Amino acid sequence: MSFVSFENVSLAYAPGGANAIENVTLSIREGEFVAVVGPSGCGKSTLMKLVSGLKPPSEGYVFVDGREVGGPLKIIGMAFQAANLLPWRTTLDNVMLPLEIVEPFRSNLKKEKAKYTADAEALLAKVGLAGYGDKFPWELSGGMQQRASICRALIHQPRLLMLDEPFGALDAFTREELWCMLRDLWQQQPFTVVLVTHDLREAVFLADTVYVMSKRPGRILVRKEIDLPRPRPLDVTYTDAFAGYVHELREHIGRIRES
Ligand SMILES: Nc1ncnc2c1ncn2[C@@H]1O[C@H](COP(=O)(O)OP(=O)(O)O)[C@@H](O)[C@H]1O
Numbered sequence: 339m340s341f342v343s344f345e346n347v348s349l350a351y352a353p354g355g356a357n358a359i360e361n362v363t364l365s366i367r368e369g370e371f372v373a374v375v376g377p378s379g380c381g382k383s384t385l386m387k388l389v390s391g392l393k394p395p396s397e398g399y400v401f402v403d404g405r406e407v408g409g410p411l412k413i414i415g416m417a418f419q420a421a422n423l424l425p426w427r428t429t430l431d432n433v434m435l436p437l438e439i440v441e442p443f444r445s446n447l448k449k450e451k452a453k454y455t456a457d458a459e460a461l462l463a464k465v466g467l468a469g470y471g472d473k474f475p476w477e478l479s480g481g482m483q484q485r486a487s488i489c490r491a492l493i494h495q496p497r498l499l500m501l502d503e504p505f506g507a508l509d510a511f512t513r514e515e516l517w518c519m520l521r522d523l524w525q526q527q528p529f530t531v532v533l534v535t536h537d538l539r540e541a542v543f544l545a546d547t548v549y550v551m552s553k554r555p556g557r558i559l560v561r562k563e564i565d566l567p568r569p570r571p572l573d574v575t576y577t578d579a580f581a582g583y584v585h586e587l588r589e590h591i592g593r594i595r596e597s
């Protein structure tokens with residue numbers, strides 16, 4: 339039983355225009371960690387818009403949790419390359435923002451304020467931001483802002499977390515720290531992840547399944563299961579098995595770029 343599925347999905351931004359993605363079929367089970375890789379402009383963000391109901395497909399069907407997607411879904415949390423924290427709110431108030439919007443949290447917010455605040459503080463602590471709740475975004479490093487942004491995406495306990503190149507703007511060391519943060523969050527609390535990334539090592543380290551997309555119009559070229567045992571320590575990235583996966587994906591991407 340799949341949790342997210344695409345059946346022959348195409349999307350053209352202009353009616354009758356060229357497809358941004360074409361004939362995409364895929365199936366994601368609940369709890370799966372999926373990474374989507376492909377060259378810039380191949381339709382990765384478009385795929386995210388289709389899952390989250392921000393765009394309807396031009397052709398085909400998108401299902402989430404057994405229902406055809408017909409508009410924005412509240413079981414989804416999202417984070418992007420830019421942390422996009424509101425500069426006039428503290429880190430804690432940024433993390434709690436979805437609770438002011440998404441039901442049933444919105445209706446219970448007054449009554450449950452103390453509990454929700456404690457939950458948000460606990461989540462910040464889990465990602466290494468204990469004690470930073472009252473800081474403003476500009477008082478945090480880029481990596482800390484991205485940690486907070488992922489807390490905001492998870493505070494309403496979404497069943498599906500959508501991440502669009504969330505670590506793309508960070509340095510290599512910070513990026514690896516955030517891989518481990520995401521791995522631990524996902525290991526502790528079951529949710530489904532769709533991670534869009536340029537970084538093949540990131541995809542192999544984190545994902546159960548990696549999809550490689552072609553150049554525009556984006557199609558799924560390869561679906562690769564990553565059979566590295568879990569939990570995966572960062573050291574796994576130095577093993578031959580890991581390098582083998584990265585090389586294999588790299589070759590697929592290389593072929594796309596030459597074609
Ligand atoms: N809102 C839009 N209107 C028209 N074209 C768009 C829009 N968003 C994206 N595109 C086009 O669709 C293609 C896929 O874009 P996108 O999904 O953002 O790619 P990626 O995230 O893989 O870089 C690109 O050619 C892009 O120019």
Ligand SMILES: [Mg+2]
Binds near residue numbers: 382383384502
């Ligand atoms: Mg994109």
